[in-house]
Amino acid sequence: MGGAYSCHDGTGQLLRAVSLRLGYSPGIPSVTCRASDYENFSCSWAPSVETFLPTRYITTYRKKLLLGAEKQRAQSSPVGPCVQDPARPRTCTVHKCEFWSAYRLNVTEVNPLGASFRLLDVTMQAIIKPDPPEGLVVEPVPAAPRRLWVRWQYPASWPKEPHFQLKFRLQYRPVAHGSWSMVETANLSEVITDAFSGLEHVVRVGAKDFLDAGNWSEWSAEARATPGPGLTSTPGDGATTDAGLQCPAEEPSLAPNPEPVDGSDPTEKVTVLVSLGVFAFFVLAVVLGAAVAAWIRRRKPHKEETKKPDFLAAAVHMRALPKAQIL
Template sequence: MRSSIPGLGRVMVFLAAALASASLTVPEGWGEEGVQYGEVGTDVTLLCTGAHASLPVQWRRVGATAMPEGSATWQGALVLPHASLATAGTYSCHSEDGGLLHTVSLRLGYLPGVPFVSCRASDYENFSCSWTSSVETFLPTRYITTYRKKSLTGEEKRRNKNGHVGPCLQDPSRPGTCTVHRSEFWSSYRLNITEVNPLGSSFRLLDVTMQAIIKPDPPEGLVVEPIPQAPRRLHVSWKYPSSWPKEPHFQLRFRLQYRPVIHCSWSVVETVNLSEVITDAFAGLEHVVQVSAKDFLDAGNWSEWSAEARATPAADLVTTASEETTTDGSQESLAEEPSQAPNPEPINHSDPLEKMAVLVSLGVFAFFILASVLVITTLIWLWVRKHGKDKTKSHNFLVAATHLKALPSESGCK
């Protein structure tokens, strides 16, 4: 093949490509023997192993009749300038008589990008991190995952100034994740996730605080049951997630959401118990219920919602006869226009809580009436008292004046 590259320029291109190829020596274990990796957009050089430098060789591309555009041969090596993904393939070099000297499989791709990393703790003893690549490299990729504890005790500082460094263990059954076991809830950690491929590596450092990433697994064993002779009540119970250690110092609180199946809006209740009674359910309508969990001290995030559980409250015996006369069209209207209030039924005045609310309202009203009467009475008394004092002062002044007139003068005494 005759090359269009001038002699000096061709030498420079060959030397640069040789240096680039030398710098991209394939690490052990990256692939089978006879595979060479190169970066897209760079000049790639393929060496004809076993050929004498002084003897001419011929290069061929398996499965193609022509070599890539711009390729050149220099002292037995094949130079592929500005290689693209289409340049990848299997190449072979031959002697002048056509004998096969060497075969190489060329794979092209990109350098690793900085991976995206996120971490989560499903309990206060372990946390896991997951990552995804930010660049599609088209090359085999490995990850090196380590961590270092940032907040150290005095003893730890004396033993290791840089803190304890350990591996974030990867699970082959869960690619793209690693776990730090026996972590401390009040400590901070720095994760190092390094992405490596045959062309190079890139890493991301992520500082992790356990309180910020705690996110329990959803509660388990959700059970919803109707309460006999209570047409508007459902009993709901659940269990701690099995991944959360049963310790008294780290409790969970829970969030319960429920709605009739034919409605779209949820009602939400929070509790610290493992059971709750829904008191405003729709009698005779199937309800769907879910529950989630969060650290009792409000650290981290709410868990995902649990699997749904369904139940129907007991039918209201008092209104059964009237409900039988309700047409299907009225239920369809209820489904199309759900009430925004959690309980659109008339208030049951026999409810003790409602009676208590009425009594409290009456008491508050009576208090304000008595206070108003007392204020008005006090103002009237003050007004009467003030006018009484003024009349007494006027009467005393007249008596004193009359007494002075009755007294004899000095001239009369003489």
């Protein structure tokens, strides 16, 4: 039993005291894995039992094969080390992974009284979770009292490859308010069009794989800005305002088919309305033409319904005539 033990002489004087703490065999460790990009994944673990003994961990992985091939080539998938970093206790990393493959991780806890292990199947698409976006900047837009221009960058840990993009969600609110507004985008910048003039706003942004694999990242560090008052000009003073020239241009998006931020041009609206009107007129004309054709077709007698000549009536008529008229 654990506890404090002491030795005494015949007179009861204390000779020696020692505190005995018992050790235990390892339990099955708890393991979680995460991929911050599509090339590597890291795993961390925690012991399920406090053993009070010197403990070490053995971490390995094996690439999983298809069900049929796994039975035939069980030895063809080599075991590799999940590399442990002394600066990060109880973590290891598997490098140069294949994004569409699955892996089996083995974390074994060993101490003088025995060993225990945990097997964990890892699929890259399921565990991918990007790091938060970086370089978040929020600026007021001149001559636009309800607009804020927001821009950010990919996390440094995400490789710049055209086939693996990120999408983003932008959250913003006035500092004094508790509820967030949110916009999703594939761009690296966005214009907030419904900010409150004169109120300081707080903005943050998160990232996720563009094809919706895995999970959203943690939120980025927050940034703040206050929309400024709109610029006004009086007639005759020669002052003009061009919001298009003063609004900073958006950075080109790395994601495919970026959408425009604002398409509220009055000319475009009129063109769209005219096009819709022409289209509606064309559809109405086609429908009316089809209805008229169907009506005419119903009015036209069929060949079978044409009245046949009555030869018997003609014969009776000829018989009734005088012989002189018949001749």
